[in-house]
Amino acid sequence: MKSILDIEHISKLFLISHQGLPYLSLRERLTGLFRGREKQEPFWALQDVSFSVAPGESLGIIGKNGAGKSTLLKILSRITPPTSGRIVSRGRIASLLEVGTGFHQELTGRENIFMNGSILGMRRSEITASFDQIVDFSGVENFLDTPIKHYSSGMQLRLAFAVAAHLEPEILIVDEVLAVGDAEFQKKCLKKMEDVAGQGRTILFVSHNMDAVTALCKKGVFLKQGQVEGYGDIHEIVRSYHDETHHNSMTLEKGSVRSVEIQQQGETLVLTVCYQHDAVIDYPNLGFSIRDMFGHPLAGTNPMKSQVNMRPYKPSREGRIEVTISSPKFMEGTYQLYVWFGDSRRNFFETKDPILFQITKMSPEQGRNAKFDGYIIPECQWNFF
Numbered sequence: 001m002k003s004i005l006d007i008e009h010i011s012k013l014f015l016i017s018h019q020g021l022p023y024l025s026l027r028e029r030l031t032g033l034f035r036g037r038e039k040q041e042p043f044w045a046l047q048d049v050s051f052s053v054a055p056g057e058s059l060g061i062i063g064k065n066g067a068g069k070s071t072l073l074k075i076l077s078r079i080t081p082p083t084s085g086r087i088v089s090r091g092r093i094a095s096l097l098e099v100g101t102g103f104h105q106e107l108t109g110r111e112n113i114f115m116n117g118s119i120l121g122m123r124r125s126e127i128t129a130s131f132d133q134i135v136d137f138s139g140v141e142n143f144l145d146t147p148i149k150h151y152s153s154g155m156q157l158r159l160a161f162a163v164a165a166h167l168e169p170e171i172l173i174v175d176e177v178l179a180v181g182d183a184e185f186q187k188k189c190l191k192k193m194e195d196v197a198g199q200g201r202t203i204l205f206v207s208h209n210m211d212a213v214t215a216l217c218k219k220g221v222f223l224k225q226g227q228v229e230g231y232g233d234i235h236e237i238v239r240s241y242h243d244e245t246h247h248n249s250m251t252l253e254k255g256s257v258r259s260v261e262i263q264q265q266g267e268t269l270v271l272t273v274c275y276q277h278d279a280v281i282d283y284p285n286l287g288f289s290i291r292d293m294f295g296h297p298l299a300g301t302n303p304m305k306s307q308v309n310m311r312p313y314k315p316s317r318e319g320r321i322e323v324t325i326s327s328p329k330f331m332e333g334t335y336q337l338y339v340w341f342g343d344s345r346r347n348f349f350e351t352k353d354p355i356l357f358q359i360t361k362m363s364p365e366q367g368r369n370a371k372f373d374g375y376i377i378p379e380c381q382w383n384f385f
């Protein structure tokens with residue numbers, strides 16, 4: 001079968017500016033005199049990326065932060081041109097990259113639906129035919145004649161998704177937009193994308209949520225530092241992505257933080273961080289953030305925020321911090337951990353990529369067959385009168 005989309009040797013070069021001098025006078029800034037001293041460094045965000053997508057296929061694109069996923073989707077959506085290589089597309093592409101892209105802020109929701117549709121190459125009659133469904137899905141019917149600029153980002157997202165998914169493009173490109181909506185809307189979007197895929201249309205889906213990617217896509221591309229690291233069956237691709245990600249712990253050879261580890265011990269989580277700094281630290285400050293797989297923060301703090309008494313700590317260059325987290329209790333699932341380390345004034349270290357960890361039954365409240373909502377297990381006292 002002929003492919004619907006061919007990505008042929010796509011590369012993208014960015015020139016990143018570094019200013020040679022830390023301080024520029026106002027005159028230099030105003031006159032642009034500093035330009036000569038600005039260093040431009042080439043940076044390849046994508047290098048020789050090639051793959052093909054068959055009609056009706058849903059393809060997941062995964063990779064760590066900065067791997068080049070969004071750049072690739074922008075090139076596919078013709079927002080940015082590639083430095084070299086070409087895209088051959090045999091179908092209409094609708095893309096949903098960032099909330100509100102393609103929307104005109106001064107126009108009303110109604111006007112934007114028509115404008116967006118015509119940008120996608122739809123006839124007015126086609127748009128009119130889908131109009132009610134779009135409005136119904138988006139849930140913004142009361143604001144149809146209000147300019148988009150007055151919409152919240154969630155409302156803009158609802159409308160953008162509804163337009164992109166209902167106007168029947170042959171190829172639908174979706175970039176992590178699910179992260180913005182609430183859980184109910186995320187489910188609705190995933191269901192809609194399944195329907196779209198079921199109708200034989202093609203979907204390219206970028207997400208950090210491996211559960212969503214695996215549910216929706218049969219095939220996947222794993223991007224690593226701008227290159228294709230893997231292509232094939234989605235389960236294989238997700239496995240190789242996970243192999244590259246830190247699980248439960250991380251060790252480092254250099255820098256202030258030497259190891260980070262998180263373990264579930266019954267109903268608590270224990271976070272242990274070992275550090276070694278080149279100067280004495282009077283107040284070791286460790287911040288942590290536990291997030292869901294979309295990257296939404298769920299819980300986090302640091303000893304300064306919590307006004308922790310640091311005794312019996314004596315200022316030292318190295319040490320170990322152990323945090324026992326007895327609340328909140330989380331639902332079963334995979335979570336992300338981010339860590340910062342510093343003193344009372346500065347940060348010396350922060351995790352770039354999350355450490356993934358698994359939580360299994362954390363509370364007797366979480367019965368075997370019970371279905372709960374969200375991530376946190378509520379502790380309730382029930383009274384019936």
Ligand SMILES: Nc1ncnc2c1ncn2[C@@H]1O[C@H](COP(=O)(O)OP(=O)(O)OP(=O)(O)O)[C@@H](O)[C@H]1O
Nearest residue numbers: 014015016045063064065066067068069070071072
């Ligand atoms: N306009 C730009 N100028 C310079 N560098 C850029 C530009 N756009 C992207 N980059 C760089 O290209 C690399 C790839 O970025 P991209 O946004 O495509 O990654 P990503 O895989 O989508 O990451 P994330 O998961 O964080 O969204 C990054 O290192 C980024 O800093």
